[in-house]
Amino acid sequence: MNETNPKTYRRILLKLSGEALQGERGFGLDPKVVGSIAAQVLEVHRSGVEIAIVIGGGNIFRGVKGSTEGMDRTTADYMGMLATVMNCIAMQDALEQAGGEVRVLSAIPMQELCEPYIRRKAMRHLEKGRIVIFAAGTGNPYFTTDTAAALRGMEINAEVLLKATKVDGVYDKDPMAHDDAVKFETIDFHDALTRNLKVMDATALSLAMDNALPICVFKMSEPGALKRVVDGDAVGTLVHAKS
Numbered sequence: 189m190n191e192t193n194p195k196t197y198r199r200i201l202l203k204l205s206g207e208a209l210q211g212e213r214g215f216g217l218d219p220k221v222v223g224s225i226a227a228q229v230l231e232v233h234r235s236g237v238e239i240a241i242v243i244g245g246g247n248i249f250r251g252v253k254g255s256t257e258g259m260d261r262t263t264a265d266y267m268g269m270l271a272t273v274m275n276c277i278a279m280q281d282a283l284e285q286a287g288g289e290v291r292v293l294s295a296i297p298m299q300e301l302c303e304p305y306i307r308r309k310a311m312r313h314l315e316k317g318r319i320v321i322f323a324a325g326t327g328n329p330y331f332t333t334d335t336a337a338a339l340r341g342m343e344i345n346a347e348v349l350l351k352a353t354k355v356d357g358v359y360d361k362d363p364m365a366h367d368d369a370v371k372f373e374t375i376d377f378h379d380a381l382t383r384n385l386k387v388m389d390a391t392a393l394s395l396a397m398d399n400a401l402p403i404c405v406f407k408m409s410e411p412g413a414l415k416r417v418v419d420g421d422a423v424g425t426l427v428h429a430k431s
């Protein structure tokens with residue numbers, strides 16, 4: 189946290205879903221959408237916040253779906269990890285075109301494309317004012333990119349994991365299906381887990397809970413949303429340890 193405003197954050201881990209990059213296309217990447225997300229990231233970065241990003245791959249290939257359609261789960265998950273790398277490279281490109289300095293670090297080494305994931309390198313890049321993007325999830329099958337976000341968030345000592353979603357927070361039931369769904373401003377980890385509120389998958393959520401890494405779930409497609417979250421405005425839902 190920042191000493192002058194204790195509600196603002198100094199180092200964040202931003203989790204973007206792959207679908208967030210596809211816009212209205214239903215598949216793949218929409219460079220305009222990637223560019224507008226990059227603009228929000230840079231706005232926050234220029235205000236002095238250290239930013240690391242984890243991106244999913246569901247806009248290109250989803251491992252779980254592949255396995256339900258007959259593929260070997262491990263193989264499908266590795267394909268999903270490769271899909272995240274494409275998204276990360278696209279985000280690096282958009283951020284750099286807008287003037288940002290970016291390093292992509294991959295959990296699966298592919299040195300012609302990006303650096304291998306080395307925690308100490310990641311920390312150094314952040315300290316030097318670079319935006320760091322973590323590619324290829326955790327590098328292991330059976331783990332989601334939400335789990336990768338929780339893991340990397342803890343490894344780099346992020347103060348918060350910001351999970352950008354299509355909805356503006358965590359609700360007691362699906363707000364798309366129920367008009368009377370009620371949004372939580374805050375909720376503790378235990379309640380989020382036991383009520384199965386689908387903040388993140390259980391592995392990611394328990395990892396964050398065990399290590400007291402708060403999660404803020406918010407809707408990034410609203411202009412300026414990321415800045416408001418980082419400035420400590422009451423945006424989205426904060427999932428936190430019991431006080």
Ligand code: GTP
Binds near residue numbers: 298
């Ligand atoms: P510092 O030395 O800490 O300032 O970091 P740096 O990233 O600027 O220096 P480095 O010499 O490590 O990297 C220079 C450029 O090469 C950067 O754009 C890196 O992202 C890139 N780079 C470094 N290592 C690799 C790698 O293993 N593979 C690829 N593809 N690029 C790399």
